[in-house]
Amino acid sequence: MEVRSLPISASQSAKLISAGYTSLSSLSSVLPSHLAQELGISENEAIGILKVASQRGGVEITNQTHPTIVNGAQTAWDMLHEEESCGHITTSCADLDDILGGGISCKEVTEIGGVPGIGKTQFGIQLAVNVQIPSKYGGLEGKAVYIDTEGSFMVERVSQIAEACVKDMQEYDSFLRKDLPADQVKLQPYDFLANIFYFRICSYTEQIAVINYLEKFISEHKDVKVVIVDSITFHFRQDFEDMALRTRLLGGMALKLMKLAKKFSLAVILLNQVTSKYSGGSFQLTLALGDSWSHACTNRIILYWNGNERYAYIDKSPSIRSASAPYAVTGRGIRNSASKCKRVKMM
Amino acid sequence: MANKLISQMGLPNSIANVFAARNILTAKDALSLTEFELMELLDVGLAEVTTAITHISEIVCPPHQTALLLLEQGRKNEYLGGHLPTRLNGLDSALCGGIPFGVVTELVGPAGIGKTQFCLKLSLLASLPLSYGGLDGHVVYIDTESKFSSRRMIEIGVNSFPELFQIEGMAQKMAGRILVLQPASLTEFSESLEKIKAFLLQHHVKLLVIDSMAALVSGECGQGHYRQHPLGWHIAFIKSLAEFSRIPVVVTNQVRCHSGDESFQYSFQVQSISENQEYPTTFDSHLVAALGISWAHAVSIRLVLESRSGQRFIKLAKSSVSPPVAFPFTITTSGITLLDDYGVEMSGPEINTICGQGQSGVINFDNDT
Incomplete structure (x- = not known):
């Protein structure tokens, strides 16, 4: 392992190299005072460098003694167990849950995109409510972080969906738990609203800042189980001259979100807009932010119109096959397509 | 809040001065660079850069509200x-x-x-x-x-x-x-x-x-x-x-x-x-x-x-x-x-x-x- 790869400042690593310390092993037996003298730096700085070097060096030593156990690695068998234990957030549409293998999975970043008015924000709100379903009803009993970059979050709609969700739970009680009459649903629609943390973002700088800050926020609010960004695209689509910078920033953001999803085993939902792309002689719809962004998410779901019905299509996923399922946006939220259960007209 | 000055964020003086010297004045300037770019530009270690970025992000990030509060306010x-x-x-x-x-x-x-x-x-x-x-x-x-x-x-x-x-x-x-x-x-x-x-x-x-x-x-x-x-x-x-x-x-x-x-x-x-x-x-x-x-x-x-x-x-x-x-x-x-x-x-x-x-x-x- 080379000195170049240490997380120290550029001038420090340059000094180390020019003094002949190119590999980590060469640093292993140097005294701080000696190093300080040789590099012409303060003793404190030298201690800092050696500390960093010894931490890095430590990993390598364990590598040699136990070749199979690399620090931080897991066996696939362990991962399987972990995957089985981590939960899913239901979408409230049984057909879609089926093809998703139970719902939106935790620990993963899922991108949902579609044309304006197809129901992206509806999905966002529905998931923010569904994540709070108590565990006795098969939910995660978590809280939600909703990052709104577009201003399309409507509280009235959240309370409609929350009310419908409470009603569903009551119905469930009356059908299946007749033996437990005392066990009433304790959650009220307002409790659902109180468990959604809402951030309103007005520029891309704030968007980066909020994602950096989330790690701290979530370690203070451990029961957050879903982070919804509605939409990831908006500020990055307006007024952005430097496309290379945009790609770098988006890439960094995606990595941080992925890390967050793994560390706190929560689901990250990114809503994306669509754009038209010229390919093969005709315009086609595709999700915005370009090709390099499409690598950033673990799962990608595209919402589209198929005749008179709304469909969700799994465009990309490492574990489930591509498939599509119809869904409907009703007064009560996202539900199975209307052809199966006719909904009551709202007015 | 994106144009907030870094010098007014209460960062330790040593690091705040480094930001100022490299003409990274606002939060927007700092957050538009990746951590690695900042390490190169500011000539400091990873640990310092991450602490500084975390601090800046926390200040720039707008306060959160619960949906219930929004409803009541409305x-x-x-x-x-x-x-x-x-x-x-x-x-x-x-x-x-x-x-x-x-x-x-x-x-x-x-x-x-x-x-x-x-x-x-x-x-x-x-x-x-x-x-x-x-x-x-x-x-x-x-x-x-x-x-x-x-x-x-x-x-x-x-x-x-x-x-x-x-x-x-x-x-x-x-x-x-x-x-x-x-x-x-x-x-x-x-x-x-x-x-x-x-x-x-x-x-x-x-x-x-x-x-x-x-x-x-x-x-x-x-x-x-x-x-x-x-x-x-x-x-x-x-x-x-x-x-x-x-x-x-x-x-x-x-x-x-x-x-x-x-x-x-x-x-x-x-x-x-x-x-x-x-x-x-x-x-x-x-x-x-x-x-x-x-x-x-x-x-x-x-x-x-x-x-x-x-x-x-x-x-x-x-x-x-x-x-x-x-x-x-x-x-x-x-x-x-x-x-x-x-x-x-x-x-x-x-x-x-x-x-x-x-x-x-x-x-x-x-x-x-």
């Missing part, structure tokens, strides 16, 4: 629960009370369908006194097509609220509250937008109307592909105007012809569609909204005005609080009126299509009583 602080009633009962109930405050509402439709008529009526409603269900405030009307007609507006007022407009001087007072701007170019429009930002808060403005957004763009840049670009800044700015002054913003959009409908497919759909030839692949008069898809994403509510075989419909094509519904309407001397308060629910592509056949004249004078 109910407490805003008259009529934060909606401007359109007085079209069916539409109002579908929209939970009217045009909501704080978001952008778009009207799109072919020429002569009644977009301007609708805007005039809304302007009048916003300027009405509270006792008549108005917002009792000023209106800023940005008229880019020179279609604003004060006479028509007062006519609508006299016919819809005869008792109010009989009061001496009332017409003058109401009309005096409506400020019309007529920018001639996109640059002029941008300038007036900047100016009205301060004006909105100082002068108790309760409604901003932009009629129309598309005229400026189609006038200046003829080529279709550049159409999305010049509006990039405006989209974000208008949205933030609505948000911070908590007023409804109504924007109209024109239509243009579009040949074929290939742009409404994803690549994975194309195969199945080509097998399925029952879909009509081209329409003769296929209309689409003039401003492209990126604009369509930005509006929170889209109302499509169209006419099908002589009958006009107003369709709620995009809204996060209501299913898509269509209401038949007519325009009389008292302004836009719904013929039926029970909307017809729509499904599928019908929601977003814009028909423009068989209409005659903007205002229908025959139905007046």
Whole structure:
């Protein structure tokens, strides 16, 4: 392992190299005072460098003694167990849950995109409510972080969906738990609203800042189980001259979100807009932010119109096959397509 | 908050000075660089950079609220629960009370369908006194097509609220509250937008109307592909105007012809569609909204005005609080009126299509009583 790869400042690593310390092993037996003298730096700085070097060096030593156990690695068998234990957030549409293998999975970043008015924000709100379903009803009993970059979050709609969700739970009680009459649903629609943390973002700088800050926020609010960004695209689509910078920033953001999803085993939902792309002689719809962004998410779901019905299509996923399922946006939220259960007209 | 100065964030002096020395002054400068770039540029270690970035992010990040708090605030602080009633009962109930405050509402439709008529009526409603269900405030009307007609507006007022407009001087007072701007170019429009930002808060403005957004763009840049670009800044700015002054913003959009409908497919759909030839692949008069898809994403509510075989419909094509519904309407001397308060629910592509056949004249004078 080379000195170049240490997380120290550029001038420090340059000094180390020019003094002949190119590999980590060469640093292993140097005294701080000696190093300080040789590099012409303060003793404190030298201690800092050696500390960093010894931490890095430590990993390598364990590598040699136990070749199979690399620090931080897991066996696939362990991962399987972990995957089985981590939960899913239901979408409230049984057909879609089926093809998703139970719902939106935790620990993963899922991108949902579609044309304006197809129901992206509806999905966002529905998931923010569904994540709070108590565990006795098969939910995660978590809280939600909703990052709104577009201003399309409507509280009235959240309370409609929350009310419908409470009603569903009551119905469930009356059908299946007749033996437990005392066990009433304790959650009220307002409790659902109180468990959604809402951030309103007005520029891309704030968007980066909020994602950096989330790690701290979530370690203070451990029961957050879903982070919804509605939409990831908006500020990055307006007024952005430097496309290379945009790609770098988006890439960094995606990595941080992925890390967050793994560390706190929560689901990250990114809503994306669509754009038209010229390919093969005709315009086609595709999700915005370009090709390099499409690598950033673990799962990608595209919402589209198929005749008179709304469909969700799994465009990309490492574990489930591509498939599509119809869904409907009703007064009560996202539900199975209307052809199966006719909904009551709202007015 | 993006332009907050790093020197005022309470970072340890040593690191704050390094940022200043490299001309990284605002949070925007710092957060636009990756950690590795910062390490190179500032010549400090990873640990310092991460701590500094975490600190800056925490300060720049806007405070969070729970949805419950938002709901309570909305109910407490805003008259009529934060909606401007359109007085079209069916539409109002579908929209939970009217045009909501704080978001952008778009009207799109072919020429002569009644977009301007609708805007005039809304302007009048916003300027009405509270006792008549108005917002009792000023209106800023940005008229880019020179279609604003004060006479028509007062006519609508006299016919819809005869008792109010009989009061001496009332017409003058109401009309005096409506400020019309007529920018001639996109640059002029941008300038007036900047100016009205301060004006909105100082002068108790309760409604901003932009009629129309598309005229400026189609006038200046003829080529279709550049159409999305010049509006990039405006989209974000208008949205933030609505948000911070908590007023409804109504924007109209024109239509243009579009040949074929290939742009409404994803690549994975194309195969199945080509097998399925029952879909009509081209329409003769296929209309689409003039401003492209990126604009369509930005509006929170889209109302499509169209006419099908002589009958006009107003369709709620995009809204996060209501299913898509269509209401038949007519325009009389008292302004836009719904013929039926029970909307017809729509499904599928019908929601977003814009028909423009068989209409005659903007205002229908025959139905007046």
